[in-house]
Amino acid sequence: MSDSSPSRPAQILATLSCIASLGCATVFGSTSQSVSVVTDPPGAQIVDMPSGDSFVSPADLVLSKRDTHRIVISKDGYQTVEFGLRREVAARWWILGAFTLGIGIAIDGMTGALVDIKPAEIYVALEPTE
Amino acid sequence: MDLRRLYLTGCVLVVSGCASAKLTVVQALPSPEEKVTLSIEHVPPTEITPGQESEFRTILTSRLRESGVTVVSGGRSDVHDVNGKVAKFRPGVRALRYFIGFGAGRGSIDTTWEVRDESDRPIGICQIVGSITMGVFGGNFNDVLEKVGDRLGECLRGGM
Numbered sequence: 659m660s661d662s663s664p665s666r667p668a669q670i671l672a673t674l675s676c677i678a679s680l681g682c683a684t685v686f687g688s689t690s691q692s693v694s695v696v697t698d699p700p701g702a703q704i705v706d707m708p709s710g711d712s713f714v715s716p717a718d719l720v721l722s723k724r725d726t727h728r729i730v731i732s733k734d735g736y737q738t739v740e741f742g743l744r745r746e747v748a749a750r751w752w753i754l755g756a757f758t759l760g761i762g763i764a765i766d767g768m769t770g771a772l773v774d775i776k777p778a779e780i781y782v783a784l785e786p787t788e
Numbered sequence: 789m790d791l792r793r794l795y796l797t798g799c800v801l802v803v804s805g806c807a808s809a810k811l812t813v814v815q816a817l818p819s820p821e822e823k824v825t826l827s828i829e830h831v832p833p834t835e836i837t838p839g840q841e842s843e844f845r846t847i848l849t850s851r852l853r854e855s856g857v858t859v860v861s862g863g864r865s866d867v868h869d870v871n872g873k874v875a876k877f878r879p880g881v882r883a884l885r886y887f888i889g890f891g892a893g894r895g896s897i898d899t900t901w902e903v904r905d906e907s908d909r910p911i912g913i914c915q916i917v918g919s920i921t922m923g924v925f926g927g928n929f930n931d932v933l934e935k936v937g938d939r940l941g942e943c944l945r946g947g948m
Contacts, residue, residue: 736861739842739846741843741846746928747925776930777847781849782846782850783825783826783859786861
């Protein structure tokens, strides 16, 4: 009778693949998200904390979901606006992760893919400085 | 209590406790608004930090834009002004909402919005109150502020 069982390295590889695929959001979702910022008037400087990346409005900011972001919007002649983006657990990945006995949730939590950054679209009307 | 009633009760509790905002029209607008300026002030003894006010304003302008109302920079005389008075602004405590519930850590907001024309004459008034007692991990008070923005958009676009 021949031994048809897979080799040990193949078994290890298969096990690791299964574990990795338990991070549903990490595999099928994304660890970054685009946030649209539009200002009136346009041409304001947008700085993202903590990365320090700078943009000019209107802009689509691609932000890492692992970090908590705060954006500072400024323009000469107008009051500076600071706005904190919040990270909310995406229910769909949480529910799917429940079938992975929590391993998937842990993986997605570490990569940041478990959350959505809100709001995804920001519109700011800058107020003139007095 | 059988399972169906228990499930229905649970759904009612969740729906009623999640972020919500209620609109009351005091004076109907004569026509829908498309562009407005926005000002917010708090009514003592209500306290709002500058950071909270800035975030509230940003949330409102974003939601209004989604409703079809564009907020433009102040100082313009060719658009109507929407002035909001915040009589109550209590974000509550998210941890209490999550770990205890049953109204603990409740967040609430009470606002009155007045639309004034170019001659500073009031042409529309609405009241919006919002609250949150539960949600995912206790819920986020900003969800209530977004609902307030949606209701304000209904005021302004619906022509009340």
